[in-house]
Amino acid sequence: MNQPLLLTATQKAGPAVTATVGGLVLLVLLALPLLSLLPADSPFQVSAYTLTLTGKILCYAIVALALDLVWGYAGLLSLGHGLFFALGGYAMGMYLMRQASGDELPAFMTFLSWTELPWYWTGTEHFWWAMCLVVLAPGLLALVFGFFAFRSRIKGVYFSIMTQALTFAGMLLFFRNETGFGGNNGFTNFRSILGFGITEPGTRAALFFATVMLLVASLFLGWRLARSKFGRVLTALRDAENRLMFCGYDPRGFKLFVWVLSAVLCGLAGALYVPQVGIINPGEMSPTNSIEAAVWVALGGRGTLIGPLLGAGVVNGMKSWFTVAFPEYWLFFLGALFIVVTLYLPKGVIGLLKKRGEQ
Amino acid sequence: MRITATAEFMLEPAFDPNKDAGSSRDAIGLGQAAGTGLNTRHGTILTLEDISVSFDGFKALNNLNLYIGVGELRCIIGPNGAGKTTMMDVITGKTRPSEGQAWFGETLDLQQMSEVQIAQSGIGRKFQKPTVFEALSVFENLELAQKTDKSVWASLRARLTGEQRDRIAEVLETIRLSTSARRPAGLLSHGQKQFLEIGMLLVQDPQLLLLDEPVAGMTDAETEFTAELFKSLAGKHSLMVVEHDMGFVGSIADHVTVLHQGSVLAQGSLAQVQADERVIEVYLGR
Ligand SMILES: Nc1ncnc2c1ncn2[C@@H]1O[C@H](COP(=O)(O)OP(=O)(O)OP(=O)(O)O)[C@@H](O)[C@H]1O
Ligand SMILES: [Mg+2]
Numbered sequence: 001m002n003q004p005l006l007l008t009a010t011q012k013a014g015p016a017v018t019a020t021v022g023g024l025v026l027l028v029l030l031a032l033p034l035l036s037l038l039p040a041d042s043p044f045q046v047s048a049y050t051l052t053l054t055g056k057i058l059c060y061a062i063v064a065l066a067l068d069l070v071w072g073y074a075g076l077l078s079l080g081h082g083l084f085f086a087l088g089g090y091a092m093g094m095y096l097m098r099q100a101s102g103d104e105l106p107a108f109m110t111f112l113s114w115t116e117l118p119w120y121w122t123g124t125e126h127f128w129w130a131m132c133l134v135v136l137a138p139g140l141l142a143l144v145f146g147f148f149a150f151r152s153r154i155k156g157v158y159f160s161i162m163t164q165a166l167t168f169a170g171m172l173l174f175f176r177n178e179t180g181f182g183g184n185n186g187f188t189n190f191r192s193i194l195g196f197g198i199t200e201p202g203t204r205a206a207l208f209f210a211t212v213m214l215l216v217a218s219l220f221l222g223w224r225l226a227r228s229k230f231g232r233v234l235t236a237l238r239d240a241e242n243r244l245m246f247c248g249y250d251p252r253g254f255k256l257f258v259w260v261l262s263a264v265l266c267g268l269a270g271a272l273y274v275p276q277v278g279i280i281n282p283g284e285m286s287p288t289n290s291i292e293a294a295v296w297v298a299l300g301g302r303g304t305l306i307g308p309l310l311g312a313g314v315v316n317g318m319k320s321w322f323t324v325a326f327p328e329y330w331l332f333f334l335g336a337l338f339i340v341v342t343l344y345l346p347k348g349v350i351g352l353l354k355k356r357g358e359q
Numbered sequence: 360m361r362i363t364a365t366a367e368f369m370l371e372p373a374f375d376p377n378k379d380a381g382s383s384r385d386a387i388g389l390g391q392a393a394g395t396g397l398n399t400r401h402g403t404i405l406t407l408e409d410i411s412v413s414f415d416g417f418k419a420l421n422n423l424n425l426y427i428g429v430g431e432l433r434c435i436i437g438p439n440g441a442g443k444t445t446m447m448d449v450i451t452g453k454t455r456p457s458e459g460q461a462w463f464g465e466t467l468d469l470q471q472m473s474e475v476q477i478a479q480s481g482i483g484r485k486f487q488k489p490t491v492f493e494a495l496s497v498f499e500n501l502e503l504a505q506k507t508d509k510s511v512w513a514s515l516r517a518r519l520t521g522e523q524r525d526r527i528a529e530v531l532e533t534i535r536l537s538t539s540a541r542r543p544a545g546l547l548s549h550g551q552k553q554f555l556e557i558g559m560l561l562v563q564d565p566q567l568l569l570l571d572e573p574v575a576g577m578t579d580a581e582t583e584f585t586a587e588l589f590k591s592l593a594g595k596h597s598l599m600v601v602e603h604d605m606g607f608v609g610s611i612a613d614h615v616t617v618l619h620q621g622s623v624l625a626q627g628s629l630a631q632v633q634a635d636e637r638v639i640e641v642y643l644g645r
Contacts (some may be wrong), residue, residue, distance in 0.1 A: 232502070235495060
């Protein structure tokens with residue numbers, strides 16, 4: 001008799017707690033860029049290092065959310081989301097390189113003694129076109145890949161392996177100098193964005209603010225999707241695709257939509273990551289990066305929207321501490337973490353918190 | 360081109376529209392019982408002709424011929440491995456036959472259609488192993504199955520109308536799951552899942568229902584109730600029921616088809632086929 005009462009009580013308390021905590025976190029995130037603008041001798045001043053690190057983690061959180069949409073809801077485990085992130089980053093990087101080199105060719109091209117820009121660099125001196133590329137490059141790639149993969153009904157492990165192969169192929173391609181994206185050095189030494197110095201406190205604060213806004217927007221979008229009938233169709237697709245087809249739904253369209261949306265979100269996150277971190281290279285496409293993203297989602301709790309954000313925050317927080325304290329053990333720790341989560345926390349940290357709340 | 364059904368395969372009431380006019384459920388407006396868009400001029404909703412399916416040389420279906428009349432309730436029986444599930448796979452497009460023809464109504468060639476198109480054109484199916492969307496609530500299961508625009512765009516903006524809610528509530532009442540409407544479907548008992556899947560077919564409102572062992576795992580009372588439900592559906596819908604439970608078959612079907620080694624062994628009333636020498640041999644010789 002007690003059970004239902006208690007259940008409804010926690011169900012009511014759940015959202016209230018989440019809203020309070022979420023609201024506080026948002027307040028802090030909005031305050032950070034303002035505090036970073038304080039004079040250096042102020043006790044409340046937030047250092048450029050902290051701001052950049054937090055901004056970087058927020059970009060990763062957006063990737064985690066995007067991955068959760070396809071993995072947690074639609075059951076498509078992508079091990080190649082780093083590729084979409086990097087493509088968005090490279091698109092933004094092209095613009096930043098053009099800003100830095102002015103009328104000349106970007107430095108790495110002169111170094112290769114190229115005399116003109118490759119055709120695909122056309123228009124990248126315009127911010128608006130770079131922004132279009134940020135969306136189009138990952139979006140179109142995801143569309144084409146998804147179209148063929150879903151049409152051939154590739155799922156499960158095969159799908160994961162294919163996405164992993166895709167990002168690996170991307171990395172090898174971008175490593176080549178001839179590809180025209182700076183080879184293994186990638187892009188760096190940025191100077192300005194939209195005419196503002198890239199290292200100026202004001203620019204940093206604005207970029208950070210934009211990242212927070214993108215995160216909030218993605219979260220809202222994910223929340224709307226998860227609550228819509230579309231979200232329920234995705235869940236159904238994950239659990240019983242055949243049943244869904246015999247109910248008259250074509251799974252391909254649903255998969256493709258959420259897949260492309262997820263890729264575009266990653267691209268946007270990558271585009272905000274690059275000017276804050278100041279570098280983009282093919283390492284971002286390495287398979288381990290994409291696998292790490294899956295760990296964030298698994299640790300936080302897939303199929304929940306807050307979980308992956310939490311996961312990205314916790315893992316990356318630990319990573320920045322680890323890489324200072326014991327750099328050589330980080331990968332072992334990451335592997336151990338993944339095993340522990342898979343064995344003992346199938347629903348992630350969020351699942352654990354929910355259980356606590358119910359007891 | 361398609362061969363016209365011959366009397367041998369056709370079952371009387373469905374075959375001759377005027378014979379039992381007004382007296383039996385089979386007489387309910389042949390060709391009108393089917394919804395808009397489906398041409399059932401000759402009173403046949405499903406035509407399978409010379410269907411063969413082989414899995415690595417093993418013939419699961421062997422020159423199968425079967426006709427289902429509009430509004431008919433047909434039972435299919437047969438020993439394990441006779442090909443009953445495979446036949447449903449062929450009808451719903453899950454398995455493609457190596458030979459033969461499959462028509463829905465007079466004009467829809469099932470072999471040219473995808474699984475989704477077949478489902479949308481009005482064929483609903485209940486699987487042998489009950490399959491529901493376990494993570495969704497009972498209500499949401501019915502919401503997804505309900506007959507409506509099922510495109511991506513429509514799903515993004517879908518809102519349930521009052522009418523749709525009423526219909527779902529009505530079906531929940533019918534399948535006796537009203538009190539479990541908010542529970543996740545994964546927590547239901549085996550029998551309740553069977554009912555939920557039947558409910559999902561009801562809200563989908565198909566013209567032809569394929570039910571693979573619908574009463575497996577149900578109590579006697581539930582089986583009896585299901586029999587009543589199916590009888591009330593016949594007429595408005597056409598049903599093809601695969602079942603091993605002879606008591607259940609006897610209580611619902613006028614016409615029974617016996618499948619054996621991928622082809623039709625016998626057809627007729629349950630008493631007729633049970634008296635058939637070959638049928639006895641197949642069932643006893645198992
Ligand atoms: N995908 C497949 N690959 C190989 N053989 C198959 C496949 N599907 C079915 N079969 C074989 O085809 C035959 C018919 O199977 P089917 O499932 O249609 O039988 P059934 O009449 O539904 O039996 P039951 O009463 O046990 O459900 C069986 O011998 C089975 O082993
Ligand atoms: Mg079977």
